[in-house]
Amino acid sequence: MxxxxxxxxxxxxxxxxxxxxxxxxxxxxxxxxxxxxxxxxxxxxxxxxxxxxxxxxxxxxxxxTNDVVHLLLGDTLIQLGKLEEAIQQFQEVIDRAPKKIDAYLRLSNAFMRQEKKEEAITTLQKARDLCQAQRQPEKAEQINRILQKISKNDS
CATH class of the missing domain: 1.20.5 (Single alpha-helices involved in coiled-coils or other helix-helix interfaces)
Structure with a gap:
């Protein structure tokens, strides 16, 4: 056969x-x-x-390599008070996908919770610049308002 x-x-x-x-x-x-x-x-x-x-x-x-899961894990870790681990998750996403604005915003939030305002501001500025480069002016303006509020609280 x-x-x-x-x-x-x-x-x-x-x-x-x-x-x-x-x-x-x-x-x-x-x-x-x-x-x-x-x-x-x-x-x-x-x-x-x-x-x-x-x-x-x-x-x-x-x-x-699933960035969304890393961001969600970071959000979860923030809720559990594991800020350093959350920062690692957000940073990993930024390292892999440096144009992912959500990772910068979440990283900035984690820095604010740690009372690291300078790092938070620098991270927000990067997010704002990315918004402008990606033609998202409304989001860039929202970030500018947040930056202004942070600056006023320092005064």
């Missing part, structure tokens, strides 16, 4: 089977990641920040 099979057919069949297996694996991994991510969101909404932290860390273990 298999006498007429040529080696090229075997290679092609092997390639197809391997592709299907890889597709199945990545689909399964995506489904697992999505489920854990949703659990993290639900924990966060219910203010179960310890549960959210566990879920978001698990998602990062499955997919370490």
């Amino acid at each position: 298999f006498d007429n099979f040529q080696p090229s057919y075997i290679v092609a069949i092997t390639a197809v089977i391997s592709s299907i297996a890889l597709l199945g694996y990545f689909s399964w991994k995506t489904l697992i990641t999505s489920n854990v991510f949703q659990k993290g969101i639900n924990f966060y909404k219910q203010e179960d920040f310890k549960g959210a932290e566990v879920a978001f860390r698990r998602v990062i273990a499955l997919n370490s």
Whole structure:
């Protein structure tokens, strides 16, 4: 029955089977990641920040390059009073995606909570400059108002 099979057919069949297996694996991994991510969101909404932290860390273990999860983990860590760890999460996003304005805003918030106003101001200024470069004048103006409030509180 298999006498007429040529080696090229075997290679092609092997390639197809391997592709299907890889597709199945990545689909399964995506489904697992999505489920854990949703659990993290639900924990966060219910203010179960310890549960959210566990879920978001698990998602990062499955997919370490997901910036949204790093930002959400940082937000969760702030709620738990783990400011240094939150700062690390925000900084990691900035290092990987230096034009991600939300990471700068969250980092500035963490610095304010630590009463590091100079670092907060510098970070907000970077966010404002990014907004202007990305043609988001309304957001840049909002950041300017925040910077003015911080400056008035120092006076």
